[in-house]
Amino acid sequence: MTDSLKTLSEHRCFGGTLRFLEHESREIGLPMRFSVFLPPQAAHGPVPAVLYLAGLTCNEETFMVKAGAQRLAAELGLALIAPDTSPRGPAVEEIEGATASWDFGIGAGFYLDATASPWAAHWRMESWIVQELLPLIAQQLPIDAERIGIFGHSMGGHGALTLALRHPGRFKSLSALAPICAPTQCPWGEKAFGGYLGADRAGWLSHDASALMQAQASAPYPQGILIDQGLGDKFLAEQLHPQLFEAACAAAGQPLTLRRHAGYDHGYYFIQSFVADHLAHHRERLNAR
Numbered sequence: 001m002t003d004s005l006k007t008l009s010e011h012r013c014f015g016g017t018l019r020f021l022e023h024e025s026r027e028i029g030l031p032m033r034f035s036v037f038l039p040p041q042a043a044h045g046p047v048p049a050v051l052y053l054a055g056l057t058c059n060e061e062t063f064m065v066k067a068g069a070q071r072l073a074a075e076l077g078l079a080l081i082a083p084d085t086s087p088r089g090p091a092v093e094e095i096e097g098a099t100a101s102w103d104f105g106i107g108a109g110f111y112l113d114a115t116a117s118p119w120a121a122h123w124r125m126e127s128w129i130v131q132e133l134l135p136l137i138a139q140q141l142p143i144d145a146e147r148i149g150i151f152g153h154s155m156g157g158h159g160a161l162t163l164a165l166r167h168p169g170r171f172k173s174l175s176a177l178a179p180i181c182a183p184t185q186c187p188w189g190e191k192a193f194g195g196y197l198g199a200d201r202a203g204w205l206s207h208d209a210s211a212l213m214q215a216q217a218s219a220p221y222p223q224g225i226l227i228d229q230g231l232g233d234k235f236l237a238e239q240l241h242p243q244l245f246e247a248a249c250a251a252a253g254q255p256l257t258l259r260r261h262a263g264y265d266h267g268y269y270f271i272q273s274f275v276a277d278h279l280a281h282h283r284e285r286l287n288a289r
């Protein structure tokens with residue numbers, strides 16, 4: 001059966017369960033991996049969940065191993081879902097350019113559906129996550145499909161902001177850590193969008209968080225968006241541009257808490273330091289009825 005979940009490993013964790021899973025994805029056309037942490041409360045019925053999108057070079061394990069989020073998620077009764085960041089395996093490794101650099105191809109799916117050849121065949125991360133993975137998880141695991149939030153880091157922060165803005169109502173809460181805020185105006189985004197979407201830059205804007213927010217007629221998240229950014233982040237000036245998303249939120253009337261933290265870099269020690277605030281942000285909004 002195409003939709004069945006294969007458990008790769010299962011671990012007891014803070015009274016809940018951490019599972020690493022795989023399924024045959026119809027959208028990607030290949031097996032895809034993801035991880036799910038179910039808190040103890042999931043033993044008694046469906047729980048709210050937060051989808052975490054990871055950054056360049058990461059996979060479905062990175063967040064669960066490095067962020068230190070499970071203890072608080074167990075206390076708050078929140079499930080955590082962490083998908084892989086691109087298609088993988090022999091079928092895609094042989095595509096020219098798939099493994100040549102760490103910011104494009106494998107480990108760098110950018111959470112969109114590619115339209116340009118040869119990427120369009122398998123690089124369908126947006127459809128995989130939104131149309132296939134979330135419905136499958138809600139069907140097969142004790143997760144409340146109506147109470148799902150989204151956050152992410154760097155490329156995954158871009159993914160969180162853009163998927164939330166491109167799918168109104170799908171995600172009830174939104175936050176990001178050091179997100180790529182204006183990918184049409186930074187080297188990582190220009191390389192990825194040029195490869196995955198082709199040379200016509202007009203089409204890129206529908207995957208640019210700042211452009212999407214600028215186009216909103218009213219605040220899509222009236223309960224507020226949280227962003228944390230380290231000021232010691234070596235990628236901040238060239239790649240991330242939080243000030244552009246901040247300006248777009250101001251123009252759209254979107255409440256935004258953008259916290260700038262002296263000394264913090266781009267890595268998982270920064271994420272560990274603020275992940276509790278993100279889980280609390282989501283829990284408050286997902287539990288509001």
Ligand SMILES: N[C@@H](CCC(=O)N[C@@H](CSC=O)C(=O)NCC(=O)O)C(=O)O
Nearest residue numbers: 055056057058102153154155156267268
């Ligand atoms: N190899 C790169 C560094 C790659 C990197 O920093 N990846 C970040 C995400 S960057 C934007 O999406 C990350 O989360 N890495 C995983 C980790 O464990 O830190 C280089 O050479 O600079």
